[in-house]
Each structure stands twice: as structure tokens, then as C-alpha cells.
Amino acid sequence: MNDPFDALLHRYRGLLFSLCQRYQRRSATLEDLLQEASVALWMNRERLLALSAGPRQAAFVWKIARNAIIDNLRRTPMSEALPEGYETEDEDRSKVYELRERIALLPEPDRTVVTMQLEGYSYEEIAESLKMTVKNVSVRLVRIKEKIRKEWT
Amino acid sequence: MMTEQEFDTLWQTAEAAPHAARLLEEYPDWRRSRRRALGTTASVVAVVAVVLPLLLHQPTEATNANYTAAFSNRPEVTDQYWVDLADALLTEA
Numbered sequence: 238m239n240d241p242f243d244a245l246l247h248r249y250r251g252l253l254f255s256l257c258q259r260y261q262r263r264s265a266t267l268e269d270l271l272q273e274a275s276v277a278l279w280m281n282r283e284r285l286l287a288l289s290a291g292p293r294q295a296a297f298v299w300k301i302a303r304n305a306i307i308d309n310l311r312r313t314p315m316s317e318a319l320p321e322g323y324e325t326e327d328e329d330r331s332k333v334y335e336l337r338e339r340i341a342l343l344p345e346p347d348r349t350v351v352t353m354q355l356e357g358y359s360y361e362e363i364a365e366s367l368k369m370t371v372k373n374v375s376v377r378l379v380r381i382k383e384k385i386r387k388e389w390t
Numbered sequence: 391m392m393t394e395q396e397f398d399t400l401w402q403t404a405e406a407a408p409h410a411a412r413l414l415e416e417y418p419d420w421r422r423s424r425r426r427a428l429g430t431t432a433s434v435v436a437v438v439a440v441v442l443p444l445l446l447h448q449p450t451e452a453t454n455a456n457y458t459a460a461f462s463n464r465p466e467v468t469d470q471y472w473v474d475l476a477d478a479l480l481t482e483a
Contacts, residue, residue, distance in 0.1 A: 246413045275410035386397040
């Protein structure tokens with residue numbers, strides 16, 4: 238799997254690491270900030286990947302990542318005010334864990350379809366791997382997502 | 391029940407997670423290479439700012455005159471002084 242989004246992150250890893258290092262706190266570790274920036278970049282991936290590698294793309298990456306990091310810091314309480322050993326509950330992250338648990342409970346081949354999609358495999362790659370049609374993969378994914386969403390309390 | 395928009399955001403977060411994890415794996419190597427680069431830069435700056443001017447220093451007439459004034463034109467520096475100094479150095483050698 239040669240993922241263009243992974244290539245984009247790799248290309249700007251220095252920029253992203255420096256940015257996260259600069260803003261990291263006890264309550265917002267480098268890992269948290271990198272996750273936050275990655276999600277924001279992922280949501281804008283189509284516009285980002287449409288740009289050719291260069292100063293415009295770099296500036297766009299920097300802007301999206303920085304805004305995401307600052308948003309995260311605004312939501313996170315100041316670590317200095319917290320007692321020793323206290324850990325902030327990251328609601329977004331716990332929801333992702335819950336989503337993964339729900340996916341783990343899915344029957345096969347639904348579980349593999351979703352897992353592969355979340356790992357970044359294309360519909361074509363999933364279809365080829367599971368001996369399905371691309372249409373079948375697409376329809377199955379829509380149904381599974383809708384099922385999980387409706388069952389979510 | 392979660393709204394479609396909330397669920398979409400959650401799904402995208404889950405989609406981005408493996409990419410972020412792969413990126414985070416690159417962090418230790420990046421940090422090591424950055425430290426090496428910073429060390430190299432510091433060495434170059436030290437060489438350029440301190441060592442190079444000393445190596446390239448050429449005495450001028452003005453500095454020569456200063457050295458002469460400092461070392462040779464003192465009243466105690468006579469011809470006998472140089473002979474004694476040479477003897478002392480040869481004895482040590």
C-alpha cells in the first residue's frame with residue numbers, strides 16, 4: 238500500500254513534529270497534538286492532495302495543523318492547575334476506542350471490510366482481497382456505518 | 391443516537407488514527423537526525439566564528455610593531471638577554 242496521504246505526512250513530518258514540539262504540554266502530549274493535526278489534515282486531504290508539493294501545499298499543511306493544535310489546547314485544561322497523577326479524559330479518543338470495539342464485534346466479512354478501510358486501503362484493494370466487487374464493498378460500508386451509528390447510544 | 395455529522399467526524403478520526411500512528415513511528419529517527427544536524431551546525435559555527443579567524447590571522451605592520459614594542463623594546467631585553475634565553479632553551483632541550 239503506497240498511500241498518498243502517508244506520503245504527504247512523511248513529506249511534512251519535520252514541520253509537523255516541530256509544531257507539535259513547540260505546543261506540547263503535560264495535558265497535551267506530542268502524541269495528542271500529532272493525532273489532532275493528522276485528523277484535521279485527513280479531513281482536508283482532498284484539497285491538500287490536489288495541490289502539488291511546494292510552498293503553497295506546505296503553507297496549507299502548516300495552517301491546518303496549527304489551527305487544529307490551538308483548538309486542542311483551548312479545549313484542554315491547563316496542566317499546571319491539575320493535581321499530580323490526574324489525567325484528563327480525552328472524550329474523542331475514548332469514542333474512537335468504542336468505535337473500534339464495535340467494529341471488532343461485527344461479523345465477517347464486514348469487520349475486515351471496515352478494518353481495511355480504516356487502515357487506508359482503497360475500495361479496489363479491499364474488493365480484490367476479499368473477492369468482492371467494488372460496488373459490493375461500497376454498499377456494505379455504507380450499511381455498516383449506518384448500522385453502527387444507529388446503534389450508538 | 392449520534393448525528394450523521396458527529397458520526398462522520400468520529401469515523402474520520404478513526405480513519406486518520408493509523409496514519410498518525412505511522413507518522414509518530416518516524417518521530418524518534420527524526421529527532422535523532424535533527425540533533426545530529428544541530429550538532430553539525432554548532433560545530434561549523436564554532437569553527438567559522440572562533441577557530442578560522444585565529445588560523446587565518448596574519449600579522450600586519452601595526453601588530454608587528456605592537457609585538458616589537460611588547461617583547462623587544464623593553465629595557466631589560468638586551469643582546470645578553472637573548473643569548474641567555476637561547477642557552478636556557480638549549481640546556482632544557
